[in-house]
Amino acid sequence: MTPEMLPADDALMVALAAKDLTALATLYDRYGRLAYALAYRILGESEGAEDVVQDAFISAWRGAAGYRRERGNPRGWLLSIVHHRSVDVLRRKTAFRPAPLEVAEQRASDEDTAASAERNVEQQTVRLALQALPEAQRRTIELAYFGGYTHVELAELMGVPLGTVKGRMRIGLQKMRRALEGTRA
Amino acid sequence: MTEHVTDELELYAVGALRPGEADRVTAHLASCPACREQLAEIATVVDALPDMVAMREPPAALKQRILAAAAVDLPAPVKRETTWSFRPGRSWPAVGGLAAAVLLLLAVDLNSLRELKLANQERAEYAGTLDKVSRGGKTWYMAGLDQWRGSGGTLFAPGKPDSTAFVVFHDLQKLQTGAVYAVWLVDADGHWVRGANFRTDGQPVQSVELTVPVDTFSQCAVTLEMSTEGKRAGPLVMQSRIAPPTQ
Numbered sequence: 001m002t003p004e005m006l007p008a009d010d011a012l013m014v015a016l017a018a019k020d021l022t023a024l025a026t027l028y029d030r031y032g033r034l035a036y037a038l039a040y041r042i043l044g045e046s047e048g049a050e051d052v053v054q055d056a057f058i059s060a061w062r063g064a065a066g067y068r069r070e071r072g073n074p075r076g077w078l079l080s081i082v083h084h085r086s087v088d089v090l091r092r093k094t095a096f097r098p099a100p101l102e103v104a105e106q107r108a109s110d111e112d113t114a115a116s117a118e119r120n121v122e123q124q125t126v127r128l129a130l131q132a133l134p135e136a137q138r139r140t141i142e143l144a145y146f147g148g149y150t151h152v153e154l155a156e157l158m159g160v161p162l163g164t165v166k167g168r169m170r171i172g173l174q175k176m177r178r179a180l181e182g183t184r185a
Numbered sequence: 186m187t188e189h190v191t192d193e194l195e196l197y198a199v200g201a202l203r204p205g206e207a208d209r210v211t212a213h214l215a216s217c218p219a220c221r222e223q224l225a226e227i228a229t230v231v232d233a234l235p236d237m238v239a240m241r242e243p244p245a246a247l248k249q250r251i252l253a254a255a256a257v258d259l260p261a262p263v264k265r266e267t268t269w270s271f272r273p274g275r276s277w278p279a280v281g282g283l284a285a286a287v288l289l290l291l292a293v294d295l296n297s298l299r300e301l302k303l304a305n306q307e308r309a310e311y312a313g314t315l316d317k318v319s320r321g322g323k324t325w326y327m328a329g330l331d332q333w334r335g336s337g338g339t340l341f342a343p344g345k346p347d348s349t350a351f352v353v354f355h356d357l358q359k360l361q362t363g364a365v366y367a368v369w370l371v372d373a374d375g376h377w378v379r380g381a382n383f384r385t386d387g388q389p390v391q392s393v394e395l396t397v398p399v400d401t402f403s404q405c406a407v408t409l410e411m412s413t414e415g416k417r418a419g420p421l422v423m424q425s426r427i428a429p430p431t432q
């Protein structure tokens with residue numbers, strides 16, 4: 001997410017809107033790995049993750065003409081499609097029921113410590129910012145974003161009112177934003 | 186404008202709203218720059234969350250699969266683009282006769298034995314029909330995509346300005362009840378204009394007249410629709426560029 005790369009990404013979106021297949025290939029080279037890692041992290045299996053990534057890139061390919069910069073940079077836009085679809089697939093699995101908190105958290109920590117060696121500074125910063133949060137706020141963010149839990153499910157799972165879930169999410173994200181801005185400045 | 190959604194934006198950004206709730210926020214965002222701006226700030230954090238995921242290499246074949254799936258959207262390559270010379274003194278017969286006559290042209294294109302046989306039966310009509318096609322007109326072949334591979338259609342655009350353009354289709358698949366094939370003309374700005382609706386008549390070859398002149402458009406396409414009017418909503422059945430791209 002280096003700022004210098006953004007204009008190049010924007011140019012890519014223009015080429016994509018003009019149905020340039022090489023632009024799609026470049027977009028994939030740039031973000032395919034991250035998109036796949038995110039989908040895999042949410043779905044926990046490779047076949048579903050591949051389908052989601054394919055869907056997301058095709059959706060970006062077809063929707064590029066309607067892309068507007070104000071909705072976020074191309075990377076964020078693409079990843080939000082991947083996230084949205086992954087959560088969608090997860091929720092649609094009929095067997096899906098909110099897993100006990102410990103199970104969901106166990107999976108989370110196993111996954112995320114696995115390849116920490118190859119992280120860059122920016123990635124470490126995000127991890128540190130999240131880890132610096134009070135437990136309840138960190139869990140709320142992780143379980144919603146990576147676990148696909150809705151706020152209603154989270155309230156039930158954590159035994160707190162809906163307003164508390166909302167508040168933890170808000171304060172947690174605000175703190176992370178300040179932490180990230182601090183390191184970027 | 187609906188009530189501001191400030192209170193829901195964090196939940197919305199991480200995807201923690203239930204579908205109905207999220208739809209309401211999406212609808213509000215479409216008309217509220219203030220809430221959009223606030224969401225954009227929240228998104229800077231949420232967009233960073235994927236960075237903490239353990240990196241994982243996707244299978245090498247995935248990229249090829251994506252590119253192949255995307256290539257389906259590209260205009261089919263132009264198979265033929267022929268200009269005939271204008272020969273005065275002949276009138277245009279009914280389009281029904283054309284279908285049979287054009288068979289021979291298609292048979293050459295498609296190298297289909299069955300169609301060649303049909304064309305021979307109609308040979309008498311062929312000579313007359315060729316004339317109609319020949320008024321300085323042009324043709325473009327649209328090949329069926331995906332599950333419609335094997336179907337196709339040739340768009341005939343007569344050179345005479347006030348003459349009707351038409352498409353001769355071959356090997357169209359039967360439609361489910363309620364569905365229609367829609368023929369579209371697409372301009373350089375990406376506007377889709379419906380040129381005709383039709384259902385299959387069970388014949389191997391079928392011709393369809395367009396209600397709009399084709400000369401200002403850059404592409405012709407056929408989709409499968411559930412309605413005879415409105416915007417394009419269904420899957421692409423076939424498509425061809427019909428004018429050089431304007432830059």
Ligand SMILES: [Zn+2]
Nearest residue numbers: 189190217220
């Ligand atoms: Zn608002």
